[in-house]
Amino acid sequence: MSNKSSKSIKKTTEEILEDSDFKSLYSQKNTISVILTILELVLYFGFIALIAFNKPYLSQKLSGAITIGIPIAVGTIFFSWVLTGIYIFWANNKYDVLVKKVKEKIGG
């Protein structure tokens, strides 16, 4: 970190923290990160819990030889990726706009 940049932040640190756009950006980012993290944890550990506590459920036949467990496992992989997609969609369309706005305000 160079001295110049730290000084320019220092000058406006309190102002930025009190800025309504920064506040909204910060809380939105936290909320969405926490919600998506919890969803991912539920998704994966839900899958693990099914294996640990309810093997017969996963062993049910879906069609032909395919058991329910197979699409559930593949689905866990797929929805993990979808969650990253949701985050990036939000971040590109909402977050980046707010970041730009705050940066313009403080002339950064």
Add this chain to the structure above:
Amino acid sequence: MPQTIIGQFNPVAVMFFVLFVISTLGITYWAAKRTRTTKDFYAAGRSVTGFQNGLALAGDYMSAASFLGIAGLVSTRGYDGLIYSVGWLVGWPIIMFLISEPLRNLGKYTFADVVAYRLNQRPIRAAAAAGSLVVVITYLIAQMVGAGTLIRLMFGIPFEAAVLIVGTLMISYVLFGGMIATTWVQIIKACLLLGGATILVIMTMYRFNFSYGELFSQAEALYTNKFLEPGGLITSPLDAFSLGLALMFGTAGLPHILMRFFTVPDARAARKSVFFATGFIGYFYILTVTIGFGAAVIVGQKLIMSIDKGGNMAGPLLAEALGGNLFLGFLAAVAFATILAVVAGLTLAGASAFSHDLYVGVIRRGQAAEKEEVKVAKIATVGLGVTAMLLGILFKGQNVAFLVGLTFAIAASANFPALAMSIMWKRFTTKGAVASIYTGLTIATVLIILSPTVWVDIVHKSEKAAWDIKDKVGKINKDLKIAAPGQALTPEDEAANKKIEKAAAMEIIAADAAVKGKIDDLNKGIKTAPAGAALSSADTDSNKQINDQIDHILAAESPRVFKDKIESITSVSPKPQPIFPLKNPGIFSMGAAFLVGILFSLFGRDKVAEAKYNDEKIRSSIGIGAED
């Protein structure tokens, strides 16, 4: 049984591999001219795009273990292998939601930059470097030993030579081309691996009219419905959660993965790269699982396990069955390239922990010229590379499976908690961070040593082997028919007993490698009848002679082996039990690291660090002042 040329010298594989080496060395030469500053060496001048970094992250993460290992696990254990592959992916969303953007905005070259952002530089850098280096070295040993074995199997060259080739090439990439060359090696490898696996899956599914229903019903027909259901991999829920935690948060604590976020220009590109990486890696695991099931049906478990007990050759065998020698050679070269790219990334991460954190941050207290830092990083690269080669050769033939579990447990316990708390928690202090890192490191290491994978499988290896044989013999003997009182055994029962006794004797003989080898050699001489025809009388006679010889050896040797080896061990030492019952300590070591970090921080407030948190908050959210 279908034939295979795996294990023999394969000129096609060598040709493809030489092509890969020539092109990557060409890139290294090109990169060397562009690598002057520390920013070039550690971070490719921050010029990597989000898409490129996504591919490179996938390249760093998709190891030979995940390519050959998961396909092998699926082909031999069916659904259980699929469970494993899910665990390897789920850390990526966590990286995206919690780590990637703050990491890029706050750090410069290593994740220690982020942890140390508002805390005392020296103690944090020393601790973080220790965490990084232990992860890098354990993962390097696992990769090196795996590389030596796999390359010996696929190219027919000796273990030591394979380790030396991998080590020399990996040092060359990093030493001369730094992060620029390493990134391009990763990108090329990722494309080759994704492309090769895609072609293999298309060829496989062509056999099943592109219908998964068809593939699974044939798998069921061969191996019963058990093959498509969860089986014995997860028996204890606590064990499953613990391993799950280690895999998930360990991914978010791997230094060579974290380092890649400093190669992109900004936080936007960092997040984009995780999205691509997660997509590529998820797609790849789905392909690998298909390859595993395909190999089980098309190649058959018997042949797969006769080449390698762990099933590691399932993918290459399938390639050979579907695309002949040419495709096998291509895939073998891709596997070689895969190993190379992963070890190159690890070496660079280890070298930067050494030069940027230990040398500049701790020894020189942050005061070192760029030239000096790059020089130290290069010396560290050679040192680490040579160490990895030596340890790889030293660990030849050892069971190193536990090292991968250890790597992820330490990454999840030593690196991740300190990183996450430094980003998210205002009250986090230097003492809290240092205590958290060393606690995670120590507890993860100690518990792994006391766990079944090391304490039973390695420390008490001979006792375990003896008890395994004794248990197996006991189980086999249970089926012995006993004559009713006052009556003789029927001839059928007597014949059945003879068979059982022979099976038991075979198990006992397994304790003596020399005798076992003799019998295996004799068994190779057994002739089988060609399809639809009977065995010639000469062959029948020779088979009978061989079987008589085997029976003779079993009768003479098995009581002796049993007494000398098995009985003497099992009568003295009890069945070995692990001191720590779980296979992976993640839940305890990670929990302890968080707890200790929180307690130390709460009991010793650090006002300076708290005051700096506001700056950190702004920089991490909007990227003002981020390194460019």
